[in-house]
Amino acid sequence: MAVTVSVVTVKKKTNSKNIMSKQPITMALAGNPNAGKTTLFNRLTGARQHVGNYPGITVDHKEGFFSHDSQQVSITDLPGTYSLTAYSIEEIVTRDFLTGQKPDVVINIVDASNLERNLYLTTQFLEMGVPLIIALNMMDVAKDRGIEVRHKKLSELLGITIIPIIARSGEGTDELITKAIEIAKSDRNWQAMDITYGEDLDESLLEIIASIKNQQFLEDIYPPRFTAIKYLEHDDEMLRKGQAVDPLLASKLEETVTKVSDHLQKTTEVYPEAIIADYRYGFIKSIVRQGVLTHKFDTDRLYTSDKIDKVLTNRLLGPLIMLAILFGLYQFTFSWSEIPVSWMEGLFGWLGSVVESTLPDGMLKSMIISGVIDGVGGVLGFVPLIMFMFFGIAILEDSGYLARVAFMMDRIFHLFGLHGSSVMPFIVSGGIAGGCAVPGVMATRTLRSPKERIATLLTVPFMNCGAKVPVLVLLIGAFFAEHKALYMFLFTLLAWFVALVAAKFLRMTVLRGEATPFVMELPPYRFPTLRGLLIHTWERTWQYIKKAGTVILGISILLWALMTFPGLPQTTQDQFATEVTVATTNFAKQPDLLQSELTRIKQEQSAARLKNSIAGKIGSFFEPLSSFAGFDWRTNIAMLGGFAAKEVIISTLGTVYSMGEVDAEDSGSLGDRLVKDPNWNRVVAVSALIFIMFYAPCFVTVVCIAKESSWNWAIFSMVFNTVFAFIASVTVFQIGSLF
Amino acid sequence: MWQNIITAIIVAIALFFIGKKVYRQFRQIIDPSKDISCGCSCSGCDSISCDSKKEN
Structure with a gap:
């Protein structure tokens, strides 16, 4: 099934219908964290996006392509979310994608073993009125837990197609995609579903919806009722958008919300968002109690995961x-x-x-x-x-x-x-x-x-x-x-x-502030499959090999050039040539001594050439300072190279000790060469380890920090880390040298 | 002499390759529309490389 895959920013969608068109159908994968979206994405596209048995793997959205029964499909893996209210970046990314890109169909991955909680997000998709199909995933886990989900009944009650699948094994995925394509091509007019939120909120909703419809407020982006609900939920992103589009109406809507919020506080001491959540769960319960969900085992029974957690996450x-x-x-x-x-x-x-x-x-x-x-x-x-x-x-x-x-x-x-x-x-x-x-x-x-x-x-x-x-x-x-x-x-x-x-x-100091509370969902334990383990191992090992064969190779060649040029001045070369002539004359009748003398001269010449090179001069420049931490000029070259990528420290040390005074032929591995070198010992090694662990991040990380925050913080990161690492290394070396 | 010429060509290719990588990393910051990283080629890094993006 897999044809090609890429991870790119999503392209603009055209308005033309996809029937008999070469334009690919656009699908979006959405659902709770750890529901199996990325697993399904990888299975469909043949991609190897990283999948982990922990929530929050996908922060951005990823797009892939595949063909199914000659139909081209563009599929986007959205971040896992519990709701569509803009509480976190994942929710904003998901909601903006659904409203901005308007995919032809949304595949809502629902964890069958946590049905009620997962349906909370489903209700919000239904309220948005997006073309929806449910992929009821982890049917095997649900079965093991004694949970039986009657998906046909659930489908009937929600009015949407539901396909049971096991994303890990691929069971049911063909049928899911066939149905999803049918939905994408169908002319069904998807209407936003109305859930009642009690008398007080429903009245306010009607009032807000009327104002929204009257002014066509944000109607090109969201259904009016969805906008109204988000206003009642105090959705910051929605309030910001509203103020940007029509400040006057936005302020009026906010007043209405404040009024109902105050009223609810006085009468029930509850905020509107809590009531909305309660009613959504009430709606879900009313659905699942109609014979959708049955527990074959005692529901109080501890699941295996919980039992294991009693030990593995015990406080002591x-x-x-x-x-x-x-x-x-x-x-x-x-x-x-x-x-x-x-x-x-x-x-x-x-x-x-x-x-x-x-x-x-x-x-x-x-x-x-x-x-x-x-x-x-x-x-x-x-x-x-x-x-x-x-x-x-x-x-x-x-x-x-x-x-x-x-x-x-x-x-x-x-x-x-x-x-x-x-x-x-x-x-x-x-x-x-x-x-x-x-x-x-x-x-x-x-x-x-x-x-x-x-x-x-x-x-x-x-x-x-x-x-x-x-x-x-x-x-x-x-x-x-x-x-x-x-x-x-x-x-x-x-x-x-x-x-x-x-x-x-x-x-x-610079980032003073209170720590915010955090709730984390613990996914169930799963027995890893050998195939999965081998794939994960190979993916990462291959990345390591590929990087060594491309980026590290390129940098190593450049560093070799920096360690080779400009070479020795002619006068110095002449001096070494004279030494060779003298040695040859003096030890002409003693071949062993001659050989040893020539090797010594060759090593000295190599070391002098390296020290006179561009890299050697840079390394020597820092030596007066770095010697406090026990690093000689050659180690300095490696540390500077490590800024490009940390593996370069090894490749540079390998090159330096190969080009320098040590004879590469009989000196063994790099580790052996370092042990034999008089400038290295255990204290220097610990000092170097500490410096390498904590000094400036590699170049790509610095760029990433700059992109995610600012260049000021990226520069701060380089300076702060390097100064800290150097102080720590000097401390270790100076104290260690006393013993 | 032939060794010097081949070496010069290899060094030039390495310089071009690494220079292109560095340029692409900076380009991400200059062009904010590229909101997905070009990747760092490291083990454990999920961001796909710019080259793979281009291929697709």
């Missing part, structure tokens, strides 16, 4: 189990990947020796060995480790455990002045290791408080993203080989601690 046991799982993940990753990583090192060593013996000495040979094999090879050498780690993370994610981590961390986050919604951006950024700060920064869009949002997006880059992981693994593997998993675990905890302390500092 939960955090301990969480730490044990994290440690277990690293233990698994390091122990299982050790042998394949050594194979990869062997492979790149062999490649280097092949090039060494095949190509004559020259620029190209130097670039291939030092820039490509020792540089990019160092990054690719960690592919097996990355793969095992992503496999472990995929298990945690697909099972639903990551959502529990977020739930448990929420309590801690409030202590540090952050919103519970900040937890997921932290995890996405690499809280468990292996994430990426860019989607982490983008995920902060779900935070409503601007100050909490800025505090979160400034601190998520402190997490150990997938690019930092190989650098950490390299240094930990080289200097703390006997306790790799333990050190990785401790450095992960340190990243969280520093991020939270930094957030607290920001919230107490």
Whole structure:
């Protein structure tokens, strides 16, 4: 079924009908968070958008294309929402898309195992009068819970088509799309449904609707009754739009709402929005009680997920189990990947020796060995480790455990002045290791408080993203080989601690303000499928390989050029040539000594050439300062390269130590070279690890921060993080050097 | 000599490739209508690259 997929901003829709037209039918996928929208989107389009068993994966909308029975379909995956009232960015994105783009049909994904709660959003689609079809998803989960949904009865009562599906396996999706296309092509006149909200509100609604109709107020965007309801719900976005379109009428409507709101406060002590929610749920109950929903088991019975949560999210046991799982993940990753990583090192060593013996000495040979094999090879050498780690993370994610981590961390986050919604951006950024700060920064869009949002997006880059992981693994593997998993675990905890302390500092100074409350839905535990785990693992591993083979390769070549040119001045070259002549003359009858002397001269010449290069001069420029943290000029080059992408630290170290004074042929892996280097030791390694974890985010993250906030905050992020990281590194190095 | 020429070509290609990536990241900020990220090519980053967008 899948033809092509892309993720783009949605194109303008034409007004022509799609019957017998080559114009694709436009569909929108909408529903509650974690109802399975992205799973269905991926299945239909063949896309591999990230799906996680936790809410809030989709913040923006994503568009894909597929064909079904020769019909081209353009489908948009909307963010998960509980309502269409503009309380959060997801609700605004969803509502604006439905009203602005007017898709031919909306597929409302409803979680059959949480029917009543999911139908709350459905009622609002019905009130909007959008062409609707319900995909009753997770029928298997509902069945396991002893819930029986009579979908035909529900369809009859709501007056819309309902197709039971299991998005994960694809069951029912063909029928769903066939029916959705039929609806999109049909001439049915979709009328907004009226739900009664009690005498007081209904009277006000009629009054507001009359004014709206009279002035055609926002009628081109929303049905009058929908606008009226949103006014009663004090929907900020609607009030803003109203003021922009017709300030006079908008003020009049707001007065009417205030009047009814005051009246309700006096008589019932309840706000209109609460009454509206009550009546919507009342409407849903009246539907489901007509034989739509039956529980085969005792409804008080604890579901398996709840039983597991009694232990896994227990106040005392939960955090301990969480730490044990994290440690277990690293233990698994390091122990299982050790042998394949050594194979990869062997492979790149062999490649280097092949090039060494095949190509004559020259620029190209130097670039291939030092820039490509020792540089990019160092990054690719960690592919097996990355793969095992992503496999472990995929298990945690697909099972639903990551959502529990977020739930448990929420309590801690409030202590540090952050919103519970900040937890997921932290995890996405690499809280468990292996994430990426860019989607982490983008995920902060779900935070409503601007100050909490800025505090979160400034601190998520402190997490150990997938690019930092190989650098950490390299240094930990080289200097703390006997306790790799333990050190990785401790450095992960340190990243969280520093991020939270930094957030607290920001919230107490430049971003002062109260923490807002947070409610999080815990999805049920699911047994991950092997196929799903392998797909997730491969997707991320492939991204890692692809980045190493493209961006990191490009940067490594450029850095190699910076480390090669302008070369040594002629006078210095002549001096080395003289030294070679003298050595050849002096040790002509002692071949062993001659060889050793020539190697020494060659190494000194390489080091001098590197130090005289553009990169060498930049590295040396910072050395007087960086030496306080234990970094020599070569490490400085790697740290500067790390601003482009953190993996570049490895590739640059690989190139620097290949081009410099160490003979690449018999020096072994990069880790071995660092251990042998007199400028490196355990204290320098810890100092470097701390600096790498906390200094300026990579270039793409900085651009993303600028886009999501402002350039001022992006620059602040670079300066604040680098200054903090440097102070921390200097402290560690100076104290560590005393012992 | 031939090694120098090939090396110069490779470095020029790398410069063009990385320069294009950097330009595209900045273009997103300059043009606010591009509200979806061009991607960072990282593992765990869901944003699709600008190249993939163009292909489709």
